[in-house]
Amino acid sequence: MTEKTNELLFQRAKQLIPGGVNSPVRAFGSVGGTPYFVEHAEGPFVYDVEANRYIDYVQSYGPSILGHAHPAIIAAITEAATHGTSYGAPTENEVLIAAEMVSRVEGMEMMRLVSSGTEAVMSAIRLARGATGRNKIVKFAGNYHGHSDALLVAGGSGVAQQGLIGSEGVTPGAVADTIVAPYNVVPALDESVAVVVVEPVAANMGLVAPAPGFLEGLRAECDRVGALLLFDEVITGFRLCHGGAAEWFGVTPDMWCFGKVIGGGLPMGAFGATEDIMANLAPLGGVYQAGTLSGNPLATAAGLAVMSMLDRAAYEQLTGIATSLQEGMTTAFADAGVAAVMPRVGPLLGLFFTDATPTNFDEAKAAADNGVYKRFFHGMLDRGVAFAPGAYEAIFVSLAHGDTEIDATVDACREVAAEL
Numbered sequence: 001m002t003e004k005t006n007e008l009l010f011q012r013a014k015q016l017i018p019g020g021v022n023s024p025v026r027a028f029g030s031v032g033g034t035p036y037f038v039e040h041a042e043g044p045f046v047y048d049v050e051a052n053r054y055i056d057y058v059q060s061y062g063p064s065i066l067g068h069a070h071p072a073i074i075a076a077i078t079e080a081a082t083h084g085t086s087y088g089a090p091t092e093n094e095v096l097i098a099a100e101m102v103s104r105v106e107g108m109e110m111m112r113l114v115s116s117g118t119e120a121v122m123s124a125i126r127l128a129r130g131a132t133g134r135n136k137i138v139k140f141a142g143n144y145h146g147h148s149d150a151l152l153v154a155g156g157s158g159v160a161q162q163g164l165i166g167s168e169g170v171t172p173g174a175v176a177d178t179i180v181a182p183y184n185v186v187p188a189l190d191e192s193v194a195v196v197v198v199e200p201v202a203a204n205m206g207l208v209a210p211a212p213g214f215l216e217g218l219r220a221e222c223d224r225v226g227a228l229l230l231f232d233e234v235i236t237g238f239r240l241c242h243g244g245a246a247e248w249f250g251v252t253p254d255m256w257c258f259g260k261v262i263g264g265g266l267p268m269g270a271f272g273a274t275e276d277i278m279a280n281l282a283p284l285g286g287v288y289q290a291g292t293l294s295g296n297p298l299a300t301a302a303g304l305a306v307m308s309m310l311d312r313a314a315y316e317q318l319t320g321i322a323t324s325l326q327e328g329m330t331t332a333f334a335d336a337g338v339a340a341v342m343p344r345v346g347p348l349l350g351l352f353f354t355d356a357t358p359t360n361f362d363e364a365k366a367a368a369d370n371g372v373y374k375r376f377f378h379g380m381l382d383r384g385v386a387f388a389p390g391a392y393e394a395i396f397v398s399l400a401h402g403d404t405e406i407d408a409t410v411d412a413c414r415e416v417a418a419e420l
């Protein structure tokens, strides 16, 4: 039998799966080269099929907050699986996870589970339109809200990496009611706007923090015209802090979307709001939304296990890990004379090869597309450290990243910086 290598698997994958991957950023398109095919992962590490070990800062793009294959998550999933894998009927764990999330997020009274972040935002937008009887939605350039048609305009993450301003196959009608505004500028709204959707910390154009007053300004402008404010917390939710972005910034939206962390690595998303708004959802109201696998028992078991470990001390620890990485890498770049900034909001970290910290998509794009990230990425990968294969992604640390991994990352960064 032929030896299993990344290259052979990628060749075979490309014959069977478009681009060889099931999500575009994984294809290494913007950095070049062959993706590593993961064989297994543990704590801060992923191991590929050639037995290479990488310190992992992708962490599944956010879900693996405890590190990979955490024993408590594995035990919860294993135990749940012995009872069955999907029922099409409600379970106690759905009630428990809703209670946990609602208790953490001040202002969110009810929520519903779905199977991805895309589904959460798509459903929340429909609900906002149904609840307000209005059509227009406002989103911000460089924010990514999943791949539902209405939101595939000026998207961050893989959309930006591919250099797309939208997507073929999306009809003009599907985006006719989507207004795109620059991040960090409060747009003037009118009474046609149903909802303003925003990443409270933009984490799909690298990491761009909200400018002081931006989220407060959105809250006030939405209130002025009776529009709803939706925080897309698919990345920030239960990663930034115990209660999410509303707690961190002291601005309470009308609606929330979650994903990633809440599923403990299994497919799960959620959207929530006040009881008044959620009452518009079927079976109570006329806004339809459903899912065969929504509230899946394996995903809720994993989600409950992960949430039970995310107390306030865990967030302090996570922020400490991100801060050590930020300080070490920033010093390494400075010592080598490499222009680099590493914006950080709590445990959320970014990296741009530029002098000035980007505040919007245009600035982020200029930094992301200057060609330096690609060389950094491969230099680090060659030294056993995996950052995301694209300059538009955030850096994800986990609670499993210890001093040894941070020091090894900074040492590798020092060597790579010298070559940049």
Ligand SMILES: Cc1ncc(COP(=O)(O)O)c(C=O)c1O
Pocket: 061, 116, 117, 118, 119, 121, 144, 145, 146, 147, 157, 199, 204, 232, 233, 234, 235, 259, 260, 269
């Ligand atoms: C802020 C944000 N919203 C929505 C999504 C879509 O989530 P999913 O990929 O689970 O569909 C993502 C995914 O990266 C995201 O970062």
